[in-house]
Amino acid sequence: MRAVDLIERKRDGCELTTEEILFFIQGYAEDRIPDYQTAAWAMAVLLRGMTVRETIDLTMAMVASGETLSLRRLGPVVVDKHSTGGVGDKTTLVVGPLVAEAGLPVAKMSGRGLGYSGGTLDKLESIPGFRVDLSPEAFYNIIAEHGMAVVSQTADLAPADGKLYALRDVTGTVPSLPLIASSIMSKKIAGGADAIVLDVKVGRGAFMETVTQARELAQRMIDIGHGVQRRVTAVLADMNQPLGLAIGNSLEIIEAIETLRGNGPKDLREHCLTLAAEMLLLGQKADTPEAAREHLGELLDTGRALERFRRWVAAQSGDPDIVNDIMRLPQAPVQHLVAAPRSGHIARLDARTCGLAAVTLGAGREVKDAPIDPSVGIVLHAKVGDPVEAGEPLLTIHARTQEEAQAAGRRLLAGYGWSDTAVQPEPLIHEILREDS
């Protein structure tokens, strides 16, 4: 078998066999197939597509390129959650303790933020002392004792995916349905998940800008799961505006704590309850979405989920007292209030603009491994559909300097749209796709 023949077959729109896909991915992982051949192949895949069968084979070839984790000792069904990334998305911080408290263990591998999209690890590291680099033993022991743990993704799981992703990033081959779907699914499967809830973001601040695109991606991942006996549920969630009110690492920790206490923004609470309920369903800890949501709502409102959060943070060496004293989290020197420039209903609050402004403030990074400032960010005081009077507080910018705050304020205001009449925001949850079972 020669790599160039497989490139040509994919270029000509043919379906590759299981053996051919395994040959290519193994060869790439083991440096027998060079970057330039893989780049040409990836472009051919992007432009020609892959069948479901090919995508399943690609996923499993990437899983086979490295180690796989077994978490079977933790419970009969290991449920994972994955978000395709967005702005102000602190869902894991709420959902993790919530479902752990409901009896479903959470073994989460997370990534860092890149571009306008934040990352759970960055948020957690704004908690003084918090460690994300646990040994496999510590990871397992913390889950066994506290029901959850979050660590950084290891390069040992699906290494072919890591290598391919880095190549796709510089060769214009990121936005390919089969390549995205197999990348996500290979990491989850290698990480030991039996069932997965996908939080697929849709809109201006997401990779998928339309519901149609997001549904297609979600369906492909459900199909992959079906092919390899992993149950997958996909929640298509709006990301035209940020999720919740806070954007920025320690600011999002504060908002997560409020939500775990039952006082969070309505959209964030709703989003977290939806995802957590789907996880309980897959994990056989609830029979109906309604029953799951009722139980989960109680865990928030009684403070049980927050207490779970507190103990988990302590277990990962973080300062547990942040729960009662948010001043223990990093604070930005400047808090700059931006007033509404006009009266009206907010018609648009561009998530991408918010995400990019947060990056400029120092909350995120343009390139991998760049340092970030955990203290800076944005707190919104109103969202799409809300009526606002001119001069009322619209948002607060947490910045390192007045100049940076003012520049971000100007940039953010450009991301708003206004209406003189009432505005109906996009639904928070567009659809929930479950595998027919």
Next chain:
Amino acid sequence: MRAVDLIERKRDGCELTTEEILFFIQGYAEDRIPDYQTAAWAMAVLLRGMTVRETIDLTMAMVASGETLSLRRLGPVVVDKHSTGGVGDKTTLVVGPLVAEAGLPVAKMSGRGLGYSGGTLDKLESIPGFRVDLSPEAFYNIIAEHGMAVVSQTADLAPADGKLYALRDVTGTVPSLPLIASSIMSKKIAGGADAIVLDVKVGRGAFMETVTQARELAQRMIDIGHGVQRRVTAVLADMNQPLGLAIGNSLEIIEAIETLRGNGPKDLREHCLTLAAEMLLLGQKADTPEAAREHLGELLDTGRALERFRRWVAAQSGDPDIVNDIMRLPQAPVQHLVAAPRSGHIARLDARTCGLAAVTLGAGREVKDAPIDPSVGIVLHAKVGDPVEAGEPLLTIHARTQEEAQAAGRRLLAGYGWSDTAVQPEPLIHEILREDS
């Protein structure tokens, strides 16, 4: 400007600007843009195409990546000829001396054979002493004195094309109309041609298998020429069966000598007269194709073209006495006659099968820089349309061993098709496309 943005734009079907194409090709030639980005870009170009304007820009960007030759001192119009490659194609060996004798200087850079397609340099090197590695001064001086010279392509002309071609070869991005057209034209333009006659082969033994494909490629090259003030004529010539009767390096030299003497196979003579006439027209050495052909036919039949050949061979250090004594050329130890297995009309004589059989005998190479045997090859005794009696000589195989000869014989017979009724061969020349002038 970033390479990845240009890859994405081409991936999405956009037209790249002149500056963008120059940036990409310069960057690649100067190793600032890596192979993997160029491979992804080439695949996007293959699958998305390029406009004529982009193809012109690509051609001239490759020309600009290296030196350019000026041959203006040789005459008012420098005419070059290029064949897209075929089996038994010794046209240059005949056409060169022929048009040189008609007063048009021939400054030819040629390549070596690869795969089933032969190369002019390999054929010339079967002449004892012949040298193809001339200095630029020697090249020029020999043309000035003898009207023609043939040298190996220098890496200094359009080096970006050389680099890109090598990459395309291993990334499944060879069969792209704009990439093929710009590759050919960049080399010819960098080589100093004012006008170019393209010998575009069509059929089973050619890169372009259909007249439609060949016409499209030819038209694109004519369009490129038009865009940069080079007149281009394209001859679409059949390559379903080999050209002439001989395949193999010294065997083709012998056939070229016979043709220059006026005794060559009818199809080869016809093909050479057609191409030579088009060259004279572009070089303003004739007013009509008919006048050109008549004059050229005389140059063959009177031996003047052969004498030109003899003097040119001597000028490039080759043995001129081969003209009168073909035994001075390398001879294969085995000559194996293959008889017709049945009576009938030859309906098919697959050029690719012949080319591949010749490679197996040692006349060509599968990979670059592999050694070849100048003596081996195939001589056909009948071609498509000819009636043959069972047991009559069908072809003679010149081989290193009896075993190799017999294996080649079996392989070759499989490339024949037979008919009980008369067969009309494909026309030798399908079309001649001239720039509207």
